[in-house]
Structure formats: C-alpha cells, structure tokens
Amino acid sequence: MKQNSKLVLLLVLTYMLTACSNDSSPSNGQTNGQTNGQSISEKVEQKSTELSEAVTSASESVSELAESAVTPVIEQAKTSVEEMAEAATSVVADANQEMAPESSATVGSEPKEHIIKGVITQWQPLVTFAQPGDTIRFTGMTGHDTASMEGMIPAGATAWHSKLGQEGFTVTVDKEGGYVYKCTPHITTGMVGIIVVGDKNPANLADLEANAGNVKVGGNMVKRAIRKLKKQLAL
Numbered sequence: 001m002k003q004n005s006k007l008v009l010l011l012v013l014t015y016m017l018t019a020c021s022n023d024s025s026p027s028n029g030q031t032n033g034q035t036n037g038q039s040i041s042e043k044v045e046q047k048s049t050e051l052s053e054a055v056t057s058a059s060e061s062v063s064e065l066a067e068s069a070v071t072p073v074i075e076q077a078k079t080s081v082e083e084m085a086e087a088a089t090s091v092v093a094d095a096n097q098e099m100a101p102e103s104s105a106t107v108g109s110e111p112k113e114h115i116i117k118g119v120i121t122q123w124q125p126l127v128t129f130a131q132p133g134d135t136i137r138f139t140g141m142t143g144h145d146t147a148s149m150e151g152m153i154p155a156g157a158t159a160w161h162s163k164l165g166q167e168g169f170t171v172t173v174d175k176e177g178g179y180v181y182k183c184t185p186h187i188t189t190g191m192v193g194i195i196v197v198g199d200k201n202p203a204n205l206a207d208l209e210a211n212a213g214n215v216k217v218g219g220n221m222v223k224r225a226i227r228k229l230k231k232q233l234a235l
C-alpha cells in the first residue's frame with residue numbers, strides 16, 4: 001500500500017518537473033514581452049489545469065489501489081473469523097457432550113455398577129475406579145474366587161471373600177480409598193486387582209504399598225498391581 005502511494009507521488013513529481021522544463025525552454029527563446037507574457041500566463045494556466053487533473057487522477061488511482069489492497073485482506077479476515085467461530089462452536093459442542101455423562105456420574109447420586117471379569121488368570125480391568133455406594137460385580141468366575149486382602153482395604157471397609165466359581169458375586173463399596181483383591185488359586189500368576197473408590201489418588205496408597213511387603217503368597221504380584229495403578233495415576 002505505502003509503496004503504491006510512493007510510486008504515484010513519484011509519477012506526479014516527474015510529471016511536474018517535465019512540465020516545468022517544457023515551460024521554461026520556449027519562454028527563454030522568445031523576446032516579445034507582451035506576447036511572451038500572455039503566452040506564459042496562458043501556459044501557466046494550462047499547466048496548472050493539467051497538473052490538477054493529474055493530481056485528481058493520481059489520487060483516484062491511490063484510492064483504487066488502496067481498495068484493491070485492503071478488500072482481499074478484509075475478505076480473508078472475515079473468512080477466518082467465520083471459520084474460527086465455527087471451530088469454537090464445535091469445540092463447545094464436543095465439550096458439552098463429553099461433560100454431560102461425567103457430571104451426571106459425579107453429581108448424581110445414582111450408584112453405578114462396575115463389572116470385573118476373570119479372564120484366564122487375570123482380572124479385567126486390573127484397576128477399577130468407582131464412587132462410594134457403587135457396586136462391583138464379578139463375572140467370568142469359573143475356576144476363580146474373589147477376596148479382599150488383609151490390611152489392603154480402607155479402614156472401616158468390609159472385607160469380602162466369594163465362593164469358588166461364584167458367578168455375579170457383588171460387593172458394594174462405601175469407604176473411599178484403594179481396595180486390593182485377589183483370586184486365591186491364581187494370585188501367584190498375577191490375578192490381583194485394585195478398586196479405587198472416590199478420589200483417584202487413594203488416601204491409603206502408602207498403607208497399601210507398606211502392607212504389600214507383608215503378603216507371603218503372591219506379594220510380587222500385589223506390588224506389580226500397585227505399580228500399574230501408580231502408572232495409571234501418573235505418579
């Protein structure tokens with residue numbers, strides 16, 4: 001834009017200089033004062049008219065240039081603002097969709113049921129996150145039992161021990177904190193799981209780690225489960 005107006009100004013100046021030099025050469029050569037005076041004033045008038053015309057057309061082309069330079073920029077800005085608004089709307093819509101079920105789970109008092117499945121000699125999932133009042137239902141129990149481990153549930157929580165192969169055995173978790181449980185026949189092959197109730201960082205995590213050292217059979221598998229929990233919590 002600035003360069004364009006400079007160019008136009010230069011053109012105007014060049015035009016003016018050319019006009020002046022054309023003007024002076026014939027007047028110097030003339031000797032008749034009257035005719036010379038008349039013709040000079042006529043020429044001056046003519047040149048000034050031409051100059052003002054040139055200035056007018058120059059200013060017109062400056063505004064045309066300005067318009068042509070600015071219009072696409074404005075158009076582009078308009079388009080990107082529209083695109084941004086659209087993108088923002090979809091982000092808000094996504095956020096609403098994502099938040100809706102979670103907020104109802106956290107705020108709403110409806111207890112949820114969580115399924116933990118015995119798969120070969122593992123619990124799936126290895127870590128379950130629940131809220132106080134939720135129920136835990138064990139399925140795929142053929143050849144397995146489920147038992148909370150001594151000293152590895154929150155203080156005041158009720159211990160459990162199902163029968164072997166008790167399909168659909170259900171536990172209601174009321175106390176917040178981490179619960180470590182096992183399958184008695186398969187603890188040594190890693191059939192240990194953890195349920196975290198309430199806050200995702202269980203308050204009794206240090207107790208769980210300390211008591212894992214006292215587990216005689218399958219202690220390494222209990223420590224492994226705690227390591228996996230910590231990994232999920234990015235601790």
Ligand SMILES: [Cu+2]
Nearest residue numbers: 143144183186
């Ligand atoms: Cu088992």
